[in-house]
Amino acid sequence: xxxxxxxxxxxxxxxxxxxxxxxxxxxxxxxxxxxxxxxxxxxxxxxxxxxxxxxxxxxxxxxxxxxxxxxxxxxxxxxxxxxxxxxxxxxxxxxxxxxxxxxxxxxxxxxxxxxxxxxxxxxxxxxxxxxxxxxxxxxxxxxxxxxxxxxxxxxxxxxxxxxxxxxxxxxxx
Numbered sequence: 236x237x238x239x240x241x242x243x244x245x246x247x248x249x250x251x252x253x254x255x256x257x258x259x260x261x262x263x264x265x266x267x268x269x270x271x272x273x274x275x276x277x278x279x280x281x282x283x284x285x286x287x288x289x290x291x292x293x294x295x296x297x298x299x300x301x302x303x304x305x306x307x308x309x310x311x312x313x314x315x316x317x318x319x320x321x322x323x324x325x326x327x328x329x330x331x332x333x334x335x336x337x338x339x340x341x342x343x344x345x346x347x348x349x350x351x352x353x354x355x356x357x358x359x360x361x362x363x364x365x366x367x368x369x370x371x372x373x374x375x376x377x378x379x380x381x382x383x384x385x386x387x388x389x390x391x392x393x394x395x396x397x398x399x400x401x402x403x404x405x406x407x408x
Contacts, residue, residue, distance in 0.1 A: 258291065
């Protein structure tokens with residue numbers, strides 16, 4: 236056994252990587268032939284290759300799941316595929332959610348649109364005629380502008396009345 240340890244320690248370091256590649260079957264052509272020729276003539280490399288053949292299979296065990304795993308996996312995949320086939324688009328799901336409310340919602344929306352149209356459209360489609368209340372105001376406005384004139388006229392009328400009161404009666408003298 237000590238001899239085996241010595242052989243591993245003395246294995247050719249420049250061939251070590253090629254020996255691993257040879258074990259995995261990664262070398263082709265002339266490289267493979269060169270490694271095989273070297274192993275035939277070098278006992279430490281031959282021993283190293285035998286150790287690779289005995290140790291590496293133990294470190295890399297295939298991880299094969301049990302049959303129960305594959306059964307569950309198959310069942311789950313079939314269930315998910317069925318769900319995808321049956322899945323509806325978002326708008327179809329939304330329509331199904333509002334289906335009992337479709338008529339009342341549509342009617343409410345129509346009333347709201349009509350109310351907004353009549354309210355906001357009044358300025359656009361309204362007549363350009365002056366309303367009767369505004370027309371009466373427009374007739375009074377010039378008179379209101381001359382109100383000062385009429386007040387002055389009232390004072391003059393009052394002065395005539397006062398003059399008439401203070402003067403002796405013409406017929407009595």
